[in-house]
Amino acid sequence: MAVKNFVVASFDDEAVLFPAVKKVRTAGYKIHDVYTPFPVHGLDQAMGLRETSLHTAGFVYGITGTTTALSCMSWIFTSDWPMNIGGKPHFPLPAFIPITFELTVLFAAVGMVLTFCYLCQLAPGVKKHIFHARQTDDLFVMAIEVTAKTNAAELKKFLTSIGGLEVNEQRVEAGWWYGRFDREDRLFDNKQPEPVNA
Amino acid sequence: MHLKYESTLREPLVDGVKNYHQVTEDIISPIEGKPGKLWYIGFFISLLLLGFGAFSVTWEVYYGTGVWNLNKTIGWGWDITNFVWWVGIGHAGTLISAILLLFRQGWRTGVNRAAEAMTIFAVMCAGQFPIFHMGRVWMAFFVLPYPNTRGPLWVNFNSPLLWDVFAISTYFTVSLLFWYSGLIPDFATVRDRAKTKLRKLLYGVASFGWTGSAKHWQRHEALSLVLAGLSTPLVLSVHTIVSFDFATSVIPGWHTTIFPPYFVAGAIFSGFAMVQTLLIIVRKVLHLEEYITLGHMEAMNKVIVLTGSVVGCAYLTELFMAWYAAVPYEFDTFYKYRAAGPLGWSYWIMMTCNVITPQVFWFRKMRRNVLVTFVMSIIVNIGMWFERFVIICTSLYRDYLPSSWGYYRPSWPEVGFYMGTFGLFFTCFFLFAKYFPVIAVAEIKFVLKTSGQNYKKDMEKFEQQSAEVFEAGLHHDDDHHHDPHVAPVHHS
Numbered sequence: 246m247a248v249k250n251f252v253v254a255s256f257d258d259e260a261v262l263f264p265a266v267k268k269v270r271t272a273g274y275k276i277h278d279v280y281t282p283f284p285v286h287g288l289d290q291a292m293g294l295r296e297t298s299l300h301t302a303g304f305v306y307g308i309t310g311t312t313t314a315l316s317c318m319s320w321i322f323t324s325d326w327p328m329n330i331g332g333k334p335h336f337p338l339p340a341f342i343p344i345t346f347e348l349t350v351l352f353a354a355v356g357m358v359l360t361f362c363y364l365c366q367l368a369p370g371v372k373k374h375i376f377h378a379r380q381t382d383d384l385f386v387m388a389i390e391v392t393a394k395t396n397a398a399e400l401k402k403f404l405t406s407i408g409g410l411e412v413n414e415q416r417v418e419a420g421w422w423y424g425r426f427d428r429e430d431r432l433f434d435n436k437q438p439e440p441v442n443a
Numbered sequence: 444m445h446l447k448y449e450s451t452l453r454e455p456l457v458d459g460v461k462n463y464h465q466v467t468e469d470i471i472s473p474i475e476g477k478p479g480k481l482w483y484i485g486f487f488i489s490l491l492l493l494g495f496g497a498f499s500v501t502w503e504v505y506y507g508t509g510v511w512n513l514n515k516t517i518g519w520g521w522d523i524t525n526f527v528w529w530v531g532i533g534h535a536g537t538l539i540s541a542i543l544l545l546f547r548q549g550w551r552t553g554v555n556r557a558a559e560a561m562t563i564f565a566v567m568c569a570g571q572f573p574i575f576h577m578g579r580v581w582m583a584f585f586v587l588p589y590p591n592t593r594g595p596l597w598v599n600f601n602s603p604l605l606w607d608v609f610a611i612s613t614y615f616t617v618s619l620l621f622w623y624s625g626l627i628p629d630f631a632t633v634r635d636r637a638k639t640k641l642r643k644l645l646y647g648v649a650s651f652g653w654t655g656s657a658k659h660w661q662r663h664e665a666l667s668l669v670l671a672g673l674s675t676p677l678v679l680s681v682h683t684i685v686s687f688d689f690a691t692s693v694i695p696g697w698h699t700t701i702f703p704p705y706f707v708a709g710a711i712f713s714g715f716a717m718v719q720t721l722l723i724i725v726r727k728v729l730h731l732e733e734y735i736t737l738g739h740m741e742a743m744n745k746v747i748v749l750t751g752s753v754v755g756c757a758y759l760t761e762l763f764m765a766w767y768a769a770v771p772y773e774f775d776t777f778y779k780y781r782a783a784g785p786l787g788w789s790y791w792i793m794m795t796c797n798v799i800t801p802q803v804f805w806f807r808k809m810r811r812n813v814l815v816t817f818v819m820s821i822i823v824n825i826g827m828w829f830e831r832f833v834i835i836c837t838s839l840y841r842d843y844l845p846s847s848w849g850y851y852r853p854s855w856p857e858v859g860f861y862m863g864t865f866g867l868f869f870t871c872f873f874l875f876a877k878y879f880p881v882i883a884v885a886e887i888k889f890v891l892k893t894s895g896q897n898y899k900k901d902m903e904k905f906e907q908q909s910a911e912v913f914e915a916g917l918h919h920d921d922d923h924h925h926d927p928h929v930a931p932v933h934h935s
Binding site: 259278279280281282283284285288289292294296297299300303307317318321322325326328330333337340341343344346347348350351353354355357358361362364365366367368369370371372373374375378379380381382383421425426427 | 462463464467588594595596597599600601603605606609610613616617620621624627628631632634635636640641643644646647648649650651652653654655656657658659660661662663664665666669670673674676677680684687884885886888889892
């Protein structure tokens with residue numbers, strides 16, 4: 246993606262975080278993201294995120310599994326190699342149900358997990374910037390992108406006033422890259438950071 | 444805040460004074476320290492067992508299945524008994540992680556991670572038995588339907604044994620995905636507090652680069668819910684299909700329609716017993732008594748007494764039907780060769796362990812007694828092993844033809860193979876307990892402020908309020924979220 250400037254504030258309680266999210270949005274700032282150590286219910290609505298469509302994807306994968314199982318088994322048993330198994334019918338639908346069900350579940354589960362990983366850019370070896378080491382422990386960390394129109398100093402003051410702790414400015418890669426968490430990756434050493442609000 | 448209101452009458456799920464950081468500290472710090480002496484001893488014993496198992500299996504593969512004491516009459520013995528037993532044990536993990544999630548049972552959060560790990564390891568153990576029973580294991584891939592040069596000669600899609608291949612492999616895959624997707628955020632927690640380079644590197648890879656973004660959590664929640672919804676019928680289907688291996692045959696003692704629900708209840712019964720065995724040790728060794736509380740154990744003991752009684756009813760139903768159906772072969776199987784006869788002792792071990800002894804759990808005091816629970820969990824597992832042995836061997840050893848009647852006792856490679864799977868199971872479990880967060884950290888944090896002991900007092904003021912005042916407070920505080928099911932809770 247791109248190297249961007251962010252103003253970062255931490256919150257130590259949901260009771261402070263929720264009003265803060267609302268105030269930040271009302272003030273017209275665009276929240277880049279809020280990082281939380283556990284799923285905070287209602288935060289997605291508060292941030293104005295749309296509901297995920299992952300369920301729909303799961304349904305589509307499941308149907309694919311059903312179709313695959315049914316069509317393969319019936320093709321094999323009726324046309325490719327019609328075997329005589331104790332004189333039983335070549336298209337025994339009830340006997341196909343267990344495998345059809347299992348493949349439905351298998352396709353839906355595998356498909357959904359892969360889609361989830363793809364959408365969230367999760368894979369072994371993927372690295373992303375961690376704004377605060379405690380965002381996976383006990384802090385709720387809000388990152389707001391600093392654009393040409395943003396007055397960073399004012400934003401910092403504002404975030405402190407609404408309960409933000411350790412408010413600071415970070416210039417980081419906003420996307421993901423292949424990297425190792427035991428190394429400090431200097432992704433933009435050769436690029437001099439442009440002065441903010443020049 | 445965004446929290447659900449939970450009555451103070453409900454027992455806390457997390458004891459002691461905790462905040463989010465303390466939860467992380469309590470659960471993650473055992474990973475960061477050196478394991479104790481007990482861990483090394485246990486791990487070493489597991490490795491020895493695994494080694495002996497590998498030796499027994501190698502012996503069997505080299506000389507053929509003839510080294511097992513199976514014969515023409517008793518074609519299934521310890522191997523399939525152990526297979527069904529291990530698969531059954533796995534079922535409790537999925538029940539806890541999936542079915543209890545759908546039923547919104549908060550107490551599952553303390554035990555689901557370890558129970559799911561148990562599921563995966565148990566299914567791994569189970570899978571060994573049918574594979575090595577094939578004899579020529581290098582042909583094991585013949586069970587897969589793939590276009591081949593032998594015709595193509597396809598597998599028989601009508602056969603319950605093939606359904607089993609699909610059921611067990613799907614079950615293993617889905618359980619693994621479910622388990623690992625829950626582990627990703629917790630691995631990120633370990634990664635971000637790691638002090639050593641190696642730990643940062645390894646947990647960094649294992650955490651897939653998780654950051655805890657709000658959008659990612661939203662998708663994660665959706666994923667967990669759908670996987671739970673998929674796993675629920677899946678877990679029921681797996682043991683149903685395992686029971687079809689028997690029920691679709693015409694052997695007296697196997698050919699019964701009661702098998703699917705009876706097997707599923709038995710699976711959950713034995714699985715919960717194994718969860719108890721493992722968690723009683725884990726909570727003690729890793730000092731997690733505040734997260735895996737007596738309340739958790741009591742809840743699981745309730746499931747044990749329920750499913751144990753279901754299984755007991757199934758035994759009685761079988762006996763009744765054997766008499767009522769008036770089929771002499773079936774009557775003899777149950778009354779002459781199962782409840783009596785040379786293998787009759789196994790039937791009475793099963794009855795005692797599965798039906799009689801679990802009745803102690805009708806008493807609250809017993810349900811909350813750690814020692815009683817531990818002893819009972821082992822008794823139940825012995826009983827459930829014998830249940831499978833009884834179903835398989837006592838139905839087979841008295842054939843239609845008295846000249847083929849026989850007796851069966853295992854040979855050393857069979858016993859060694861079984862011991863080896865214990866080795867595999869506990870080797871995996873010891874590694875899990877050392878290197879993985881044994882309790883789902885993020886999920887505990889999620890329920891902490893409703894169900895933690897030190898947050899319970901915050902609910903007291905709502906208990907005093909009238910419904911109207913409570914309702915008014917709800918709307919007053921509702922300006923920053925729109926979930927109608929939540930109560931305003933402020934912490935100072």
